[in-house]
Amino acid sequence: xxxxxxxxxxxxxxxxxPVGDKFALADMPPAARFVFRGAEAARAACSTAFGVALPKxxxxxxxxxxxxxxxLGPDEWLLLAEGESAETVAxxxxxxxxxxxxxxxxxxxxxxxxxxxxxxxxxxxxxxxxLDLRTKSFxxxxxxxxxxxxxxxxxxxxxxxxxRIEVWRSFSPWLAAALTEAARGAPAA
Amino acid sequence: xxxxxxxxxxxxxxxxxxxxGGEAHVVRPPxxxxxxxxxWTDYLYFRSNPKGVYAERWRHVSGCGRFFNVVRDTVxxxxxxxxxxxxxxxxxxxxxxR
Numbered sequence: 558x559x560x561x562x563x564x565x566x567x568x569x570x571x572x573x574x575p576v577g578d579k580f581a582l583a584d585m586p587p588a589a590r591f592v593f594r595g596a597e598a599a600r601a602a603c604s605t606a607f608g609v610a611l612p613k614x615x616x617x618x619x620x621x622x623x624x625x626x627x628x629l630g631p632d633e634w635l636l637l638a639e640g641e642s643a644e645t646v647a648x649x650x651x652x653x654x655x656x657x658x659x660x661x662x663x664x665x666x667x668x669x670x671x672x673x674x675x676x677x678x679x680x681x682x683x684x685x686x687x688l689d690l691r692t693k694s695f696x697x698x699x700x701x702x703x704x705x706x707x708x709x710x711x712x713x714x715x716x717x718x719x720x721r722i723e724v725w726r727s728f729s730p731w732l733a734a735a736l737t738e739a740a741r742g743a744p745a746a
Numbered sequence: 747x748x749x750x751x752x753x754x755x756x757x758x759x760x761x762x763x764x765x766x767g768g769e770a771h772v773v774r775p776p777x778x779x780x781x782x783x784x785x786w787t788d789y790l791y792f793r794s795n796p797k798g799v800y801a802e803r804w805r806h807v808s809g810c811g812r813f814f815n816v817v818r819d820t821v822x823x824x825x826x827x828x829x830x831x832x833x834x835x836x837x838x839x840x841x842x843x844r
Contacts, residue, residue, distance in 0.1 A: 633810070
């Protein structure tokens with residue numbers, strides 16, 4: 558039997574999250590996460606070492622398999638590697654950037670990921686997110702840090718009705734509850 | 747709510763993603779002990795508060811995280827220019843938008 562002290566637990570484990578075609582919330586599996594900062598040389602070297610091109614375009618996200626790189630700022634990216642060990646991923650990146658000035662910070666346990674799907678996903682997110690989430694202004698593949706009500710989130714649109722939210726761990730039960738409540742009050746489309 | 751154009755993100759973003767950072771282009775004296783008390787006090791405490799065109803710092807804290815400068819008309823709240831930190835204030839900001 559697995560040692561309960563070593564089994565990763567999500568702060569959302571005990572919550573019942575909404576399911577359905579209209580609106581569904583899901584807890585994403587644990588992932589290795591890093592905030593990577595560096596100039597152009599570091600960006601190029603990290604793209605090779607991590608296996609995903611770190612996007613240069615503003616607000617873009619790139620992914621390959623279970624790995625993804627999200628643009629956060631002019632020299633800042635969020636690297637995600639679902640289901641992988643942070644130590645292994647960090648060692649691989651560090652090996653490829655031995656001579657390049659950069660910063661790689663492990664934030665795997667700082668935040669958790671929520672998947673928001675369903676026809677009403679964008680409308681429900683709009684209850685607390687001030688961005689225009691229509692596809693013409695927030696297209697598929699765009700990722701950015703923003704707010705949901707008072708909570709900082711990183712919002713990544715992976716499909717027209719499929720969003721991934723990265724949120725700080727201790728905020729996640731509140732965020733899940735707020736989204737669930739917003740979905741209950743969402744007017745009919 | 748203001749829509750503030752962030753020069754780093756390249757788009758207008760809602761005001762609540764930002765924090766105001768006070769007046770822009772306030773230069774710290776390189777050698778504080780060499781300036782008079784009046785000049786140091788002026789640097790520390792005194793800011794202009796014009797009715798009209800004003801250059802101010804903003805930080806896109808819930809976005810790209812960067813500081814940048816904005817020229818805003820404090821009467822109409824119209825934003826006349828937005829430029830990266832370290833860049834000089836545009837000489838005569840034109841109303842590029844609206």
